[in-house]
Amino acid sequence: MSKLLLIEDDHTLSDLLAEYLRAQGCEVSQAFDGEQGLELATSEPFDVVLLDVMLPVLDGFEVLKKLRATHLTPVIMLTAKGDDFDRIFGLELGADDYLPKPFNHRELLARIHAIGRRIDYVKQTSQQAQLLSISHVTLNESARRVCVDGHELTLTGTEFAVLHQLMSNVGKVVGKDALSQHVLGRRLAPFDRSIDVHVSNLRKKIAKYSKTNCIQTIRGSGYVFLDQ
Known part of the structure; x- marks a missing residue:
């Protein structure tokens, strides 16, 4: 069972989503403004936070920014349909995934389950105590x-999963769609830049301590982690 926090100021939509998710076996807490949502997100453990962008008091971006300063809880942003800026900006701030409104409830549930499978995968592989050390980067x-x-x-859980896939296939091109299916649990839609932004975030974080660009873009194909 997933423990979820739904931060959504539309009470009707929030109640409908909460009712649906509870019927699917999830435990759901609700918050109706950004300040209340941030307080809950930082005071209780949740498996996933469902975070609307347009919120009173603190908007979704401010909530995410403050949350990421102390917590790595997976976050799915709920964005306006067709607003690419909101989607990309949310990912740049550390969101794990996004879902444009209006959306199908079953798709939201699928995104939640995908994050759960990724977490389970990390737990299973961690039992093997595998250590990857390539170039200047060590992944434990x-x-x-x-x-x-x-x-x-x-790193967020999504960034960790992307880096793990690239390092596990060092010297080999990993396609964007393959990364998306493994990490996000879905195929990339046309013009979907989710994986690009997660890789960009990784590069920025690695670049703080290394001048070597170990993640190379293969135009039209994907990415490759180089052993330099």
């Missing part, structure tokens, strides 16, 4: 830690 699955030249990075 058992401790779920990534270090660059001895400096530990703070």
Whole structure:
């Protein structure tokens, strides 16, 4: 069973979503403004936070920014349909995924389950205590830690999963669609830049401690982690 926090100021929509998710076996807490949502998100453990962008008091971006300063709880942003800026900006701030409104309730549930499968995968592989050390980057699955030249990075679960896939296939091109299916649990839609933004975030974090660009873009194909 997933423990969810739904931060949505539309009471009718929030109640409908909560009722549906509870019927699917989820435990759902609700917040109706950004300040209340942030307080709950930082005071209780949740498996996933469902975060609307347009919120009173604190908007969804401010909530995400403050949450990411202390917590790595997976976040799915609920954005306006067709608003690419909101989607990309949310991912840049550390959201794990997004879903444009209006959306099908079953698709939201599928996104939640995809995050759950990714977390289960990390837990299973961590039992093998696998250590990947390539170039200046060391990834420790058992401790779920990534270090660059001895400096530990703070990664979201999605960023960790993307980096793990790339490092596990060092020297090989990993397609964007393959990354999306493994990490996000879905195929990439046309013009979907989710994976691009997660990789961009990874590059920025690695670049703080290393001048080597170990993640190379293969135009039209995907990405490759280089052993330099």
